[in-house]
Amino acid sequence: MRRAAVVGLALAVLAGCGGDDETPQLTVSAAASLKQAFTQYGRDLPEARARFSFAGSEELAAQIEQGVKPDVYAAANTKLPQQLYEKGLVERPTVFAGNRLVLAVPAGSGIGALEDLAANGVALAVGAEDVPVGAYTRTVLDKLPAAQRGAILANVRTEEPDVAGITGKLTQGAVDAGFLYVSDVRATDGALEAIELPDALQPDVAYGVVVVKGARHPREARAFIAGLLDGEGARALERAGFEPPPAQ
Amino acid sequence: MKGWFGALLVAALAVALLFLILPIVAIFVDTQPQDLVASLGEEGALEALRLSLVCSAVALGIIVLVGTPAAYLLATRRFRGRAAVVTLIELPLVLPPAVAGIGLLAALGPNGVLGGLIEDAGVQIVLTTAGVILALTFVAAPFYVRQAQAGFEAVDRTWLDASRTLGAGEARTFLRVAIPAAGPGLVSGLALAWGRALGEFGATLMFAGSFRGITQTVPLAIYERFSTDFTGALALSAVLVALSAALLLSVKLLSGSAWLGGAAR
Numbered sequence: 134m135r136r137a138a139v140v141g142l143a144l145a146v147l148a149g150c151g152g153d154d155e156t157p158q159l160t161v162s163a164a165a166s167l168k169q170a171f172t173q174y175g176r177d178l179p180e181a182r183a184r185f186s187f188a189g190s191e192e193l194a195a196q197i198e199q200g201v202k203p204d205v206y207a208a209a210n211t212k213l214p215q216q217l218y219e220k221g222l223v224e225r226p227t228v229f230a231g232n233r234l235v236l237a238v239p240a241g242s243g244i245g246a247l248e249d250l251a252a253n254g255v256a257l258a259v260g261a262e263d264v265p266v267g268a269y270t271r272t273v274l275d276k277l278p279a280a281q282r283g284a285i286l287a288n289v290r291t292e293e294p295d296v297a298g299i300t301g302k303l304t305q306g307a308v309d310a311g312f313l314y315v316s317d318v319r320a321t322d323g324a325l326e327a328i329e330l331p332d333a334l335q336p337d338v339a340y341g342v343v344v345v346k347g348a349r350h351p352r353e354a355r356a357f358i359a360g361l362l363d364g365e366g367a368r369a370l371e372r373a374g375f376e377p378p379p380a381q
Numbered sequence: 382m383k384g385w386f387g388a389l390l391v392a393a394l395a396v397a398l399l400f401l402i403l404p405i406v407a408i409f410v411d412t413q414p415q416d417l418v419a420s421l422g423e424e425g426a427l428e429a430l431r432l433s434l435v436c437s438a439v440a441l442g443i444i445v446l447v448g449t450p451a452a453y454l455l456a457t458r459r460f461r462g463r464a465a466v467v468t469l470i471e472l473p474l475v476l477p478p479a480v481a482g483i484g485l486l487a488a489l490g491p492n493g494v495l496g497g498l499i500e501d502a503g504v505q506i507v508l509t510t511a512g513v514i515l516a517l518t519f520v521a522a523p524f525y526v527r528q529a530q531a532g533f534e535a536v537d538r539t540w541l542d543a544s545r546t547l548g549a550g551e552a553r554t555f556l557r558v559a560i561p562a563a564g565p566g567l568v569s570g571l572a573l574a575w576g577r578a579l580g581e582f583g584a585t586l587m588f589a590g591s592f593r594g595i596t597q598t599v600p601l602a603i604y605e606r607f608s609t610d611f612t613g614a615l616a617l618s619a620v621l622v623a624l625s626a627a628l629l630l631s632v633k634l635l636s637g638s639a640w641l642g643g644a645a646r
Contacts, residue, residue: 192607195611198611263605291590306490306492307490
């Protein structure tokens, strides 16, 4: 009798763990660069409580391909959401924000321009080739003369799996410069400074977002995305230094 | 093993075994032999493997060289604060790798406590192969020291005393009597530490970064592949499992201890 009661209680507790209380729990997988804006936006969503998983866009996409089902997936490019869409794993992608790639240096650094990166002994952090920030960085470097590109690449000391890794290596002084989004630099509250890239080199950085097929809360997921385009989410993105989505 | 309690024990062991080996079995089930070979041919894979082996071997060398006498001291002497020292040495065992990485940065990074000294000495640690070795040493050392200490503690004190009575000095007794007698304990500590070092990921990524041929060990290479090349990541994982298992087994066999059959004494 007592044993039955214990088992019953355990089951009730277990059921409670996964249970739906009144406010639905919206799971959002988002690019690491969206962390500040999304955390702020998620704080007072009208219809749901948001739970975020921030990591490299590529890694999160790989998780979805392996069967992980967040409600929303937001990437630092449009390629990854589009690929998932073509595989039938997510709904049609929406472009919701833009960003600018910049050269990030610790405050007070002697580095002032892209040219300085080619100097001997400068240590650089870049994103790994497969993460959006790393791909954008290579797009920029590819537009440089071969000799300069070679010299800069020779100074790369680490290829990080997401922007958080690059920011960390910079703020800890492990490297002298890195390529980040302007919003990442702003999120460091002055620890890092952004050096703008020449317009001719600036890649089109566009963020895509999708509702994942099989999401537990598709209605709230769509509301979340609508708020990113026009509402609290858009305002949080703007405050964090993001730009409106580039014209398609 | 009669009655319901015996059945319960067997069931518990079966569940534990199944749970612990299922992911490992899955790695091999999903990996075709040709993928395994192909993954090794991929750019960066062999470099990562070489780097993992070299770095873990160097780290183990440092650990054995410093850890063995340290463990001997802890096992054979009683002094004030000994318990605290033992606890501090074991602390990294329970630290998450990310904490280890942050701690190493805070201590030895350019902005760290000793960062200025290190820079003045003209030494580069962060984002270098030396950084990888340091990270591996930090996370793996406690595994060895702990086992080694237990190994030395299990040595019959009368042997050590007899050795000294017969005229062998402290150092000779340590080298000729204590180490051989504690052999199985030392070797099993070595195997555990080596396995931990081979698998190190978080502290390496945070402290040493990820760069092919310089700091990208096998776990980092697996992580890099995970996003774009799941098959490649699986295959490389299979290689790492095989390597770790082979290391464990050969070390155990070499030591002649009955690790698979009984506890390390």
